[in-house]
Amino acid sequence: MPELPDVEMARRDLQRWLAGAEIRSARVLDAYIARGTSRAAFARTLPGQAVQKVTRRGKWLRIELRDGARVFSHLGMTGSWIRLDAEAAAPRWERARFEIERRGRSAVVSYVDSRRFGRLVLAQDDIAEWSELGPDPLAGGLEPAHLGPALARRRRAIKDVLMDQTVLAGIGNILATEALWMARIDPRAGSDTLGPAHIRALGRSLRAALDQELGDRMRGNPDVFSVYGREGEPCPRCKTALVRIVQAGRSTTFCSQCQGRR
DNA sequence: CTCTATGTTTAATT
DNA sequence: GAATTAAACATAGA
Incomplete structure (x- = not known):
C-alpha cells in the first residue's frame, strides 16, 4: 500500500470520511502500531474531537483535529485505511479502529496492516518524522x-x-x-x-x-x-x-x- | 524450506 | 566522522 500515489489515495479517502466528523471512540488494538504513543492517549484524547482536515507530505498522513491535536499515519509496507459499517465484523489484521459520527450517521474507520511496519502517532505538534521531510x-x-x-x-x-x-x-x-x-x-x-x-x-x-x-x-x-x-x-x-x-x-x-x- | 516484498531505523563494518 | 551494508521489525505469498 505505500508509495506516494497510494498514500495520496488514502488521504482522499480519509478526507472524505473524516472531515467534519466527530470522533466517538479511538481504539488502538495493537500497541506496536502506535509505538511512541500510548494506547491510552488515543482513547482519552480523541473522543469528542472534530476532524478538520487530512493532509499528506510524502508518505506521511496528518489528521488534524479542531483543537490542534493531530494523528500521524505512516502505512509502512502493507498498511491501509478502510471504512466499515458500524456493526461490521473486525477485518483481518485490523490494528486500530475509530468510531465516527457525522450528521447523525455513524461509521467506523479502520487501520489494517498485516506486516505492522506502519505507525500511528498522536501529538500536539508536528513530529520530527514529518518536519524533516524534503519537498513533496x-x-x-x-x-x-x-x-x-x-x-x-x-x-x-x-x-x-x-x-x-x-x-x-x-x-x-x-x-x-x-x-x-x-x-x-x-x-x-x-x-x-x-x-x-x-x-x-x-x-x-x-x-x-x-x-x-x-x-x-x-x-x-x-x-x-x-x-x-x-x-x-x-x-x-x-x-x-x-x-x-x-x-x-x-x-x-x-x-x-x-x-x-x- | 527458500526467496522476495510498495519502508524505515538502527547496529555493525569499512 | 562519513559512508556503506546488514540486520531488524512481522507476515504473506510464490
Missing part, C-alpha cells in the same frame, strides 16, 4: 531549481538519493526504478554526476510515473510496470534482458543497454 514531488519537489542542487550535494547512487525522504518525500522503490528507466539513467550513477539535461529528464519521468500510477489508482486499474519486477524480461525499448541488482538493500531492475554508464 507534487508540490515543487521536482523543479530543477530544487532537484539540481539537492542531487549535486549528495554523493551516493542516484537510486539511493531519490528514495531519501529528506531529498524528495514520497519516492519509493517502484517509482525510483521506473523513473530511472524512463529517463535512461543508470541507477548506479552518482547523483552528483548528472547534468542539467538528465536532471530535467528525471523530473519529467518522476512526474510521468507518478501521474500514471495515480491515474491507475483512480480508475481502479492494476499497475503495469515497465521494468519493476521484470528481471529477465526484454526491455520494452531495446529488448535487452532486464537485470536486477541490489542497492541499499533494495532491488533495482534496469536495462544495462539503454541505461548504460556514461
Whole structure:
C-alpha cells in the first residue's frame, strides 16, 4: 500500500470520511502500531474531537483535529485505511479502529496492516518524522531549481538519493526504478554526476510515473510496470534482458543497454 | 524450506 | 566522522 500515489489515495479517502466528523471512540488494538504513543492517549484524547482536515507530505498522513491535536499515519509496507459499517465484523489484521459520527450517521474507520511496519502517532505538534521531510514531488519537489542542487550535494547512487525522504518525500522503490528507466539513467550513477539535461529528464519521468500510477489508482486499474519486477524480461525499448541488482538493500531492475554508464 | 516484498531505523563494518 | 551494508521489525505469498 505505500508509495506516494497510494498514500495520496488514502488521504482522499480519509478526507472524505473524516472531515467534519466527530470522533466517538479511538481504539488502538495493537500497541506496536502506535509505538511512541500510548494506547491510552488515543482513547482519552480523541473522543469528542472534530476532524478538520487530512493532509499528506510524502508518505506521511496528518489528521488534524479542531483543537490542534493531530494523528500521524505512516502505512509502512502493507498498511491501509478502510471504512466499515458500524456493526461490521473486525477485518483481518485490523490494528486500530475509530468510531465516527457525522450528521447523525455513524461509521467506523479502520487501520489494517498485516506486516505492522506502519505507525500511528498522536501529538500536539508536528513530529520530527514529518518536519524533516524534503519537498513533496507534487508540490515543487521536482523543479530543477530544487532537484539540481539537492542531487549535486549528495554523493551516493542516484537510486539511493531519490528514495531519501529528506531529498524528495514520497519516492519509493517502484517509482525510483521506473523513473530511472524512463529517463535512461543508470541507477548506479552518482547523483552528483548528472547534468542539467538528465536532471530535467528525471523530473519529467518522476512526474510521468507518478501521474500514471495515480491515474491507475483512480480508475481502479492494476499497475503495469515497465521494468519493476521484470528481471529477465526484454526491455520494452531495446529488448535487452532486464537485470536486477541490489542497492541499499533494495532491488533495482534496469536495462544495462539503454541505461548504460556514461 | 527458500526467496522476495510498495519502508524505515538502527547496529555493525569499512 | 562519513559512508556503506546488514540486520531488524512481522507476515504473506510464490
